[in-house]
Every structure is written in structure tokens, then in C-alpha cells.
Amino acid sequence: MNNSRRPPARPGWSSPDRIHFELSKRLDSAVGPMILEVDLSLQRGESLALLGPSGSGKTTLLRLLAGLLPADRGRIVAFGRIWLDSAQNIELAPRHRRAGLVFQDYALFPNMSVRGNVRFALPKGRSKARADELLELVGLASLAERRPERLSGGQQQRLALARALAAEPELLLLDEPLCALDGTLRRELQNELIELRRRLAQTMIIVTHDPGEALRLAERAVLIEAGQVVADGLPARLFGLDAGTDDHLVLAGRVIGQEATVDGSLRYLIESEGRICRARAAAESSMEVGDTVLISAGEWVAQPLQNRKDS
Numbered sequence: 001m002n003n004s005r006r007p008p009a010r011p012g013w014s015s016p017d018r019i020h021f022e023l024s025k026r027l028d029s030a031v032g033p034m035i036l037e038v039d040l041s042l043q044r045g046e047s048l049a050l051l052g053p054s055g056s057g058k059t060t061l062l063r064l065l066a067g068l069l070p071a072d073r074g075r076i077v078a079f080g081r082i083w084l085d086s087a088q089n090i091e092l093a094p095r096h097r098r099a100g101l102v103f104q105d106y107a108l109f110p111n112m113s114v115r116g117n118v119r120f121a122l123p124k125g126r127s128k129a130r131a132d133e134l135l136e137l138v139g140l141a142s143l144a145e146r147r148p149e150r151l152s153g154g155q156q157q158r159l160a161l162a163r164a165l166a167a168e169p170e171l172l173l174l175d176e177p178l179c180a181l182d183g184t185l186r187r188e189l190q191n192e193l194i195e196l197r198r199r200l201a202q203t204m205i206i207v208t209h210d211p212g213e214a215l216r217l218a219e220r221a222v223l224i225e226a227g228q229v230v231a232d233g234l235p236a237r238l239f240g241l242d243a244g245t246d247d248h249l250v251l252a253g254r255v256i257g258q259e260a261t262v263d264g265s266l267r268y269l270i271e272s273e274g275r276i277c278r279a280r281a282a283a284e285s286s287m288e289v290g291d292t293v294l295i296s297a298g299e300w301v302a303q304p305l306q307n308r309k310d311s
């Protein structure tokens with residue numbers, strides 16, 4: 001693309017309370033060339049779930065934001081600072097962007113202890129005690145002397161998260177950070193992320209294939225297909241829940257059975273976040289055992305999960 005044809009920055013780009021990015025990158029996908037093209041803006045403290053099929057460009061977008069991959073063209077203005085402006089030949093190196101990326105493969109330093117990994121990431125002049133606070137936060141304080149290779153997959157993920165937080169990122173980028181964890185541990189770490197957001201007003205983008213995770217961790221979701229943003233809105237709406245989403249907690253769950261009530265109507269038994277709840281089906285929806293569904297918890301109405309593009 002030609003930089004000289006690029007329009008001037010829109011008003012609000014230099015706001016200290018937002019990150020704006022418009023990025024373009026030509027990719028070689030399994031089915032041929034594909035252009036990743038996004039233009040998005042997040043408020044400080046906002047949590048965005050990035051959804052989309054495999055190969056749609058989610059990880060690439062995180063790598064472009066972190067500066068690990070060069071954009072063909074683009075601009076990132078993060079909380080009042082330019083990280084990238086290809087028209088002006090400005091491109092901050094990853095260490096100068098305040099972005100913390102937690103990869104699927106963690107990229108921990110194998111020759112350092114757990115504590116050493118976290119201390120290494122602290123900004124200059126920051127008290128070393130902060131590393132132990134963070135290890136406490138992610139439940140690894142008792143393993144601080146260990147080498148990463150002697151941690152389980154889930155513990156390595158926690159360590160990668162603590163290390164990313166140690167750098168005090170203005171933008172936390174999480175690429176399926178909890179995918180190696182299941183059940184209780186996953187929910188615990190989700191709770192920690194929720195708490196972090198509450199305490200630090202941490203801005204984050206989280207790539208996830210887990211609808212429950214998107215609903216719990218994000219207030220907004222963006223759906224990317226073949227490099228293009230095709231939907232942007234409330235996570236529950238993107239998953240197809242129409243009613244009640246503004247007023248009620250929405251949960252994701254899996255249908256495990258059904259039962260008849262005294263009035264002859266059907267109730268579905270749904271396992272969600274380790275608990276079993278009962279819900280009726282939303283109008284005109286039918287569900288089968290094994291289906292992933294969304295439940296509007298206040299009304300106890302469930303409906304099958306789908307990805308909507310018209311929201």
C-alpha cells in the first residue's frame with residue numbers, strides 16, 4: 001500500500017486514555033495470499049476478546065502490536081505515544097513498546113529460576129520484592145527457586161503471565177493463555193485476571209476459542225475472519241444471545257441432559273463453570289446433549305452458541 005495516500009490521523013488518536021491501531025499486513029495463508037487489515041481503538045482498562053477461526057490472523061495481530069512482526073503499513077498510537085507510524089518511519093522496538101505478550105508457548109528463560117524470570121522483566125529501579133508479589137498473585141510463591149522445566153504446563157503459563165505483568169505493560173496481549181489449563185485451575189486464573197483488571201485497570205486483548213472465557217474476561221469481542229474484522233460488540237451478542245444480555249450475567253455451558261417439569265415443559269441441565277444449572281430453551285431454539293450454549297443467568301434461558309456477524 002502507498003503511504004502517501006494515507007489520510008491524516010483522526011481526532012482523538014493522541015488521547016492518553018486510548019490505544020488506536022490501524023495495521024495492514026500481507027500474509028500467506030494456507031489457501032493463498034490474505035491481507036490482515038484492522039482498524040480498532042480501545043479505551044484504557046478495556047478488555048477485548050479476539051475471536052475467529054484458525055488462521056484468521058489473531059496471533060499475527062498480537063505480534064504486530066507487540067512489534068515482533070513488521071507491518072506493511074500502519075500506525076499504533078498507544079496512550080498518547082506513537083509506537084508505529086510507517087508514514088513517518090517510526091517503529092519502536094518491542095522493548096520500547098509497553099506491550100506484554102503471553103504466548104501459547106510461554107518463551108520462558110530456561111536457565112533462570114521462576115523468580116529470576118519475573119525479576120528479569122521488572123522495569124529498572126523497581127523493587128525486587130515486586131517479583132514475589134506477582135508470584136504470590138499467580139500462586140507460584142512456593143516454587144520461586146525452581147527452573148521452568150520443572151513446572152507443569154499450567155504453572156509455566158502462570159509464570160509467563162507473572163513475567164508479562166512484571167513489565168507493567170500498558171497493553172497486555174494474551175494468546176490463548178489458559179489453553180493448557182482445565183477446570184478449576186483455569187477458572188482460578190481467570191478470576192485472577194478479572195481481579196487484575198479491577199485493581200490495575202489493565203487494558204488487554206485476549207485471543208480465545210473458549211466462549212466462557214470470552215464472556216468472563218472481556219466486555220467487548222471482535223470477530224476476525226480472513227484478516228478482516230467482521231463483528232465488534234458485546235461478547236454475548238457475538239455468540240448469538242439476543243435477549244437479556246444487558247441486564248443479566250451470561251454464562252457459557254454444555255448441555256448434559258434434560259428433564260420434564262410438572263407443567264410438561266422441558267428444562268435443560270447445563271454444566272457451566274463446574275456447576276449444574278437448569279434453564280429452558282429460548283424461543284425457537286432446540287438443543288441437544290453435548291451442545292455448547294449460552295445461558296442468561298437471571299432468566300435462566302439458554303440458547304445455542306453461534307457466531308454472529310450482523311451485530
Ligand SMILES: Nc1ncnc2c1ncn2[C@@H]1O[C@H](COP(=O)(O)OP(=O)(O)OP(=O)(O)O)[C@@H](O)[C@H]1O
Nearest residue numbers: 026027028029030053054055056057058059060061
Ligand atoms: N510472517 C508471516 N508471513 C506470512 N504469512 C504469515 C506470517 N505469519 C503467519 N502467517 C500466516 O497468516 C495466517 C494467520 O495466522 P495466525 O497465526 O495469525 O492465525 P490465528 O488466527 O492466530 O490462528 P490460530 O487460531 O490457529 O492460532 C496463517 O495462514 C499463517 O500461515
